[in-house]
Amino acid sequence: MLFTPARGRRTGVCLAYPNRYSLGMGNLGFQTVYRILATAPGHYCERAFLPERDGSPPRRLLTLESGRPAGELDVLALSISFETDYLNVPAMLEGAGLPLWSSERDERHPLVIAGGSAVFLNPEPIADFCDLFLIGEAEEMLPEFLAFLDAARESGASRRQILEEAAAIAGVYAPRLYEPRYEGPRLVDVGGPRAGCGVERRLVADLDRFPTTTQILAEDVAFGDMFLIEASRGCQWGCRFCAAGFMYRPLRTRSVESLTADVERGLAGRSTIGLVGAEMASLPGIAALCDAIADRGGRASPASLKADCISPALAAALGRNRSRTVTIAPEAGSERMRRVINKNLREAEILRAAEMLVGEGVRDLKLYFMVGLPSERDADVEAIADLTLAIRERFLGKGKEHGRIGRLTLSVNNFVPKPWTPFQWDPMIEVGEAKGKLARLRARLGPVPNVDLEGESPREAYLQTLLSRGDRRIAGWIVELHRGAQRGESWWRALRSGRRGKRAAAGLVDPDWFVHRSYDYAERLPWDFIDHRVRKLYLRTEREKALRARETPPCDVSTCKSCGAC
Ligand code: SF4
Numbered sequence: 001m002l003f004t005p006a007r008g009r010r011t012g013v014c015l016a017y018p019n020r021y022s023l024g025m026g027n028l029g030f031q032t033v034y035r036i037l038a039t040a041p042g043h044y045c046e047r048a049f050l051p052e053r054d055g056s057p058p059r060r061l062l063t064l065e066s067g068r069p070a071g072e073l074d075v076l077a078l079s080i081s082f083e084t085d086y087l088n089v090p091a092m093l094e095g096a097g098l099p100l101w102s103s104e105r106d107e108r109h110p111l112v113i114a115g116g117s118a119v120f121l122n123p124e125p126i127a128d129f130c131d132l133f134l135i136g137e138a139e140e141m142l143p144e145f146l147a148f149l150d151a152a153r154e155s156g157a158s159r160r161q162i163l164e165e166a167a168a169i170a171g172v173y174a175p176r177l178y179e180p181r182y183e184g185p186r187l188v189d190v191g192g193p194r195a196g197c198g199v200e201r202r203l204v205a206d207l208d209r210f211p212t213t214t215q216i217l218a219e220d221v222a223f224g225d226m227f228l229i230e231a232s233r234g235c236q237w238g239c240r241f242c243a244a245g246f247m248y249r250p251l252r253t254r255s256v257e258s259l260t261a262d263v264e265r266g267l268a269g270r271s272t273i274g275l276v277g278a279e280m281a282s283l284p285g286i287a288a289l290c291d292a293i294a295d296r297g298g299r300a301s302p303a304s305l306k307a308d309c310i311s312p313a314l315a316a317a318l319g320r321n322r323s324r325t326v327t328i329a330p331e332a333g334s335e336r337m338r339r340v341i342n343k344n345l346r347e348a349e350i351l352r353a354a355e356m357l358v359g360e361g362v363r364d365l366k367l368y369f370m371v372g373l374p375s376e377r378d379a380d381v382e383a384i385a386d387l388t389l390a391i392r393e394r395f396l397g398k399g400k401e402h403g404r405i406g407r408l409t410l411s412v413n414n415f416v417p418k419p420w421t422p423f424q425w426d427p428m429i430e431v432g433e434a435k436g437k438l439a440r441l442r443a444r445l446g447p448v449p450n451v452d453l454e455g456e457s458p459r460e461a462y463l464q465t466l467l468s469r470g471d472r473r474i475a476g477w478i479v480e481l482h483r484g485a486q487r488g489e490s491w492w493r494a495l496r497s498g499r500r501g502k503r504a505a506a507g508l509v510d511p512d513w514f515v516h517r518s519y520d521y522a523e524r525l526p527w528d529f530i531d532h533r534v535r536k537l538y539l540r541t542e543r544e545k546a547l548r549a550r551e552t553p554p555c556d557v558s559t560c561k562s563c564g565a566c
Contacts, residue, residue, distance in 0.1 A: 010042055010043060011042060011043045011044075011074045011075065011146070011149060011150065011153065012044055012045075012046070012072075012075070013037050013043055013044070013045045013046075013073060013074065013075040014045075014047070014048050014070040014073040014075065014077065014096075014110075015030070015033060015034050015037055015045050015046070015047050015048070015077050015079060016047070016048040016061065016070060016076060016077065016079070016096075017030055017047070017048075017049050017050070017078075017079055018050050018078060018080060018085040018086075018088035018089055018091075018092050019049070019050050019082075019085050020049060020050060020052075021049040021064075021221070022220060022221045022222055022224075023221075023222055024049050024079070024221075025216065025218050025221040025222075025224075026221040026222025026223045026224060027079075027081055027222070028212060028213075028214070028228050028230055028276060029079065029081055029116060029117065029138075030079045030081075030116075031214060031215040032138065032139075032212050032215070033115065033138050033142065034047060034215065034216075035215045036138060036142050036143065037077070037142070037146075040143060042146075042150055043146055046064065046065040046068070046070075046073065047063060047064045047065065048061050048063050048064065048070045048092075048096075049064070050088050050091060050092060050095075051091070051095055060095055060096075060097065061092055061096040061097075069096065070092075070095070070096040071096035071098050071109070071110060072110075074111070075110055075112075075113060075149070076093075076096055076098070076110050076111070076112045076113070077113050077114070077115070078092065078112070078113070078114040078115075078116070078130070079114075079115060079116045080114055080115070080116040080117075080118045080119055080126075081116045081117050081118055082118055083118045083121075083122070083125070083464060083467040083468045084460070084464055084467060085118065086118070086125050086126050086467050086478060087463075087467070087478055087481055087482065087485075087491070089126050089129050089130075089478065090129070090478060090479055090482040091482060091485075093112065093129060096110075098110070098112070100129060100479065101128055101129065102128060102129060102131050102175070102176060103128070103176065105131070105159075106159065107158065107159050111131050111149075111159070111162065112129070112131045112132075113130065113131060113133065113134060113145075114126065114130045114132075114134070115133065115134040115135075115142075117244075117247070119133050119134075119135060120135055120136065120201060120247050120530075120532075121243055121247060121418060121419040121420055121468060121527060122419045122468060122470075122526055122527040122530075123135070123173065123175070124180075124470065124471045124472050124474070124526040124527065125467050125470045125471070125474035125475060125478065126478070127175035127472050127475070128175070128472055129475065129478075130175065131159075131163060131176070132163065132172055132173065132174055133172070133175070133199075134171055134172060134173075134202075135171050135172070135173050135200075135201050135530055136171045136201040136202025136203060137202055137203055137204045137233075139204045139210040140202065140204060141169070141171045141172075141202040144169055145166070145169055145172060148165070148166060148169055149162075152165065152166075163176060163177065164177065164193070170200045171199065171200055171201065171202035172199070173199040173529075173530075174194070175472075176192075177192050177193045177194040178190050178191075178192045178194055178195060178529065179191040179192035179195070180471060180472055180526075182473075185509055185513050186523070187471050187523075187524050187526060188524060189524065190524075190529065197529075198529055198530065198531040199529055199530050199531065200531045201247070201530055201531060201533070203248075204233075204252070205252070207230070207232070207233060207252050207253070207254045208254055208255055208258045211229075211230075211254070211261075211262055212229075212230035212276075213227065213228060213229045213262050213265070213266065214226075214227045214228045214229075214266070214269075214270075217269045217270065225270065225272055226270055226272045226273065226274035226301060227266030227267070227269055227270040227272070227273055227274065228273075228274040228276050229254075229262045229263070229266060229273060229274065229276065230254070230276045230277065231253065231254050231259060231275045231276060231277045231280065231283050231286075231289075232251065232252060232253040232254065232277035232279075232283055233248045233251070233278075234248035234249050234250055234251040234252055234278065235248070235251055235277075235278035235279050236251045236282070236554040236556075236557070237279060237282075237306065237342070237343075237344060237554050237555075238542070238552055238554065238555065239331065239341055239342055239343055240340075240341050240342045240421060240423055240542055240543070240546050241331075241341055241373065241415060241417075241418070241421060241423050242278070242418075242421065243419070243421055244278045245278060245421075246420045246421050246532065246539070246563075247420050247532055248278070249532070249533070249534055249555075249563065249565035249566075250555065250557045250565045250566045251555055251557060253277075253283055253284060256284070256285035256288060259289055260289065260292055263289070263292060263293055263296070263298070264296070266298075267293070267296050267297070270298075271297070271299055272298065272299045272300075272301050273298055273299070273300055274301045274303075275300060275301065275302040275303060276303055277303055278303075278304075279303075279304060279305070279306050279309075280302035280303050280304065280305055281302075281305035281306050281307075281309035281310045281311075281314060282306060286314055286317075287311060287313035287314040287316075287317045288317075290302070290317035290318060290320070290321055291317045291320065293321060294320040294321045298321075299322055299323070300317070300318070300321040300323065301321075301323065302318075303327070304327045304328070304329050304368070305326060305327065305328055305329075305353075307328045307330065307345060307349050307350045307352075307353035307354075308344075308345055308346070308349035308350075308353070310328075310353045310356065310357065312356060315353075315356040315359070315362075316360050318360060318361075318362055319357075319362060323361075323362050324362070324363050324364055325362070325363070325364040325365065325366055325409075326362045326364075326365060327366040327367075327368065328353060328365065328366075328367060328368075329367070329368035330343070330345065330350050330367060330368070330369060330387060331343055331368055331369060331370050332369065332370065332373065332383075332384070333369065333380060333381070333382070333383030333384030333385070333387045334379065334383035334387075336380065336549050337373060337375075337376060337380040337383070339549040339550065339551050340373065340374065340375055340546045340547070340549050341373060341546065342542070342546065342551050342552055344551055344553070344554065347387060347390070350387070350391065351390060354391045354394050354395045354398075355394045355395070355397075355398045358394075358395050358398040358399050358402070358406065359398050359401075359402070361402070362406075363399075363404060363406040363407075364406040364408070364409065365391070365395060365407075365408050365409070366409045366411060367388065367391070367409070367410050367411070368411050368413070369384050369410060369412045369413070370412070370413050370414070371384070371412060371413075371414060371437040371441075372415040372428060372429040372433070372434050372437065373415045373423075374415075374426045374543075374547070375546070375547055375549075376415075381437050381440060381441065382440075382444075384410075384412070384441060385441055385444040388408065388410060388445060388451060389445075389448070391408065392408055392448070392450065392451060395408060396450065405450060406450070407450050407451070407452060408450060408451045408452070409451075409452045409453075409454065410441075410445065410451065410452065410453045410454065411454045411456075412438060412441060412453060412454070412455045412456070413461070414429075414434045414458050414461035415428065415429070415461075416461050416464045416465050416468065417465060417468070417469060418468055419468060419469065419525070419526075419527040420527065420530075420532055420534065420539070421539065422539045422540070422542035422543040422546060423543065423546070424469075424519070424525065424539065425518060425519040425520075425521065425540075426518060427515065427516045427517055428461060428462065428465040428516060429516075430516065431458040431459060431461075431462055434458035434461065435458055438455040438458070441453060441455075442455070459492050462495075462511075462515055463491065463492075465514070465515045466495075466511050466514050466515050469514045469515070469519075469526070470511075470514045470526065471514075471526035472526075473508070473509045474509075474511075474514070476508045476509075477495070477508055477509075477511060480494060480508060481494050481495065495511060532565070533564050533565045534563045534564055534565050535563060535564040538562060538563040538564060
């Protein structure tokens, strides 16, 4: 155990992904942290994934490398990219044979730490389950933390001492040193030994120093047919609903030289190179990079492309790469709504991009849209169908010229308000209303040939919103849903119906308080203690511009200081 001062013994870290193996191993963040832990001097790392739930008694959490119980190692490190995986944290802890609550664990138990993009934004819903959080990018912070742990182990420090001293490391958050205070349902203050101490989100300034790529090639995992290369972090466009556009500020990009070196390495193991980042069309040198991949007989598969940034050279390069499907994200159907979300994108630019891509040989297009955005009107929802039909006309017209008819696939998601965005104060619309908007789009586009519509479940969006905007009191719900799942009950039923009486009895807060309520500007937000270097006033100003459908130009990191991140 971590607290037995055994000089010279290597520290064992179980890196655990609170979901299936195929998702965890397809996650670049998880693979990157695994490399850091597995190569850290004086440490060894074994992986573990959420045991399959098949109705039989909950399975033990065993490591992949040695099949030993995860709770036997010195540290259980949870890597959490999506807030919906917060629901699986109790199963991970119980599977590891550990008490659920941090306050119930002692020197006999491993330290439970968590990191990953979900906890960057708001770790509070799982704060009472974890001993420490690492807030930010791991490349520099994690080795620092491991060195601290080594020294603590050498000195025989107690668990309490470790929590207190670890909190002095930039980016490390020890929730037990902060005590939230409520007046009725409202979070009003935070006390405790570190009250008033913000937690700095850690960032890597130069991405070329830490090339982030696939570390383990595995067939049976998400993106398993690709070699993934992270090309940038952050985004300059500032779409007001998008967490990645604010939590990773300022934008940082990898150089074409270092990316090309990774391409060489990647093509030795895979024929497709997945280029990862918030937005790829405005990556410096993207067309040349895609050409370089095609020249080497590979296929480039870039993440989402902003339509107006797709140059003729990039479209041609994608054609050369035999890209079957390209994703563009209008997000909103009307010009007004695109100004509200600060998409900086005109309809003509979207139509031009669709035509150009098909002209260069791209067969299918995937389009991202959202419903339920702040200030949305019925006409804005109708405009999604109108824009889709306009794209279809250009797309099919050009396709016919080239003797091929592709498909348009719409992915329509519900707006989920995220911390650290201008829309963090806005509620999610009612589930019934969201269903109605999706139904109207299905009615208009369902009968149209060559158009497919995939709609995300509004209930899933409700859950996401609860877990992204909630505070520590959500932990009670997470345990309730975990127990419900063990009884074979659906989380929606547990969350919504039949249990109202029980909810009050169990002292659980009404989840609608976090999902369907507008937060006041003066209100203390559960994630306010994290310092993302983006000023809260900047986010508020951006929200007010949104409500007047006013846009903000993209970031110019060479001159601008407006949000505080540069
Ligand atoms: S300071 Fe300006 S350029 Fe830098 S991230 Fe903020 S808005 Fe963008």
